[in-house]
Amino acid sequence: MQGKEPSNQFVQVHTPLDASRKAYEEYERNDCQCGQTKEQRIVNGSDVKPAHKYPWQVGIRENDSENYMCGGSIINDRYILTAAHCVTDKNNKPVSLKDLSVGVGDHISTSTKDDGMFTKTVVVKQIIVHNNYKPKNYDNDIALLKLFEPISLALSPDVGTICLPANDDKTYENINGTASGWGTIKNNGPQAEVLQETMLKILDSNCNGNSREVTENQLCVLPIFGDTCHGDSGGPLVVFEEPHYTLVGITSFTFVKCNDNYPTVFTRVSKFLQWIEDNTKDGLYC
Structure with a gap:
């Protein structure tokens, strides 16, 4: 999808058009909270109910495939956090940007019409792979996808960010x-x-x-x-x-x-x- 704007069949992501980035950020920050679920098959898993319960979830497609090859998480208005092995080739180099797209606000991966107010395919501007990623044992298996345009976090309850850990103090074992x-x-x-x-x-x-x-x-x-x-x-x-x-x-x-x-x-x-x-x-x- 190199050089292509997102399809018009999706709701357009809000992007500030004037120079008032500070005012935009204050509006967005006041209207969003990370890590909030929408309450009301992973092997032997169950359908997520209600739809968009986890608004930070995204899917990553390659070469316009019908299915998502990988998942990811929205951590802020410009970046998706995912695994390095999802976006690197056999030579451990980032895959071509023209082959990559991200589904935001999705629930049914094969449809663009069933999911409510906000379902969008977003163009990836940059792939940032951890420089110490080791494919042999998947150490440092982490990457960031910078989006071509920011996601408006206040636009829809179907889209939101996930909170990051405050620090490295917790092991989370037995949780x-x-x-x-x-x-x-x-x-x-x-x-x-x-x-x-x-x-x-x-x-x-x-x-x-x-x-x-x-x-x-x-x-x-x-x-x-x-x-x-x-x-x-x-x-x-x-x-x-x-x-x-x-x-x-x-x-x-x-x-x-x-x-x-x-x-x-x-x-x-x-x-x-x-x-x-x-x-x-x-x-x-x-």
Whole structure:
């Protein structure tokens, strides 16, 4: 999608047209809060209800594919946080921008008409991959997508940001988290059309005896009712910390198969707070 404006069939993202960026930021900041769910198939997961319950969830497509190849999370009005392996090629280089797009405010991945007020495909302006990403063991498996235009965080309740951890003090071990995505509903199976969610237990650093396979930049989870699978990579693992949800993990890899009683590994977001801050200084946080 290099050089192309987003399709007119979607609601246009609000962008400030005058020089009053400060006034725009104050308006946006006063009208948004991070980590707020909209209350009312991940393997063995369930449909997210109500639609847009997790307004920070995005899908990442390559080459105009019908399905999302990966997920991601909105962290501010200009940046998506995802996994490095989602946006790098076999030579560990960022994929071509013309092949990449982001679905914002989506619920049913194969439709652009069913999701309510705000569903949009957004053009990616820049891919920022962590410079120490190691594909062999997925260490530092984290990347940022800078969007071509900012998302108006006050435009629709269907779109919002996820809160980042305040610091690196918490391990979150023995806490249940929620993962979401449009990945396959079983090994080598079809991808889910409706956004799925599942609960996962965050393990301690022993990772059920697999500690040699993980680094301090990663965390392990154990499936409770279901597991992440192919196509869920890059998506969020969140925990509820009153009064909001916090992004603690980015879906990275499984040891053998999905939902096989082996731990699933996530990038530990709290280890990268300074890196995120350094690379998103022009973004507006709620």
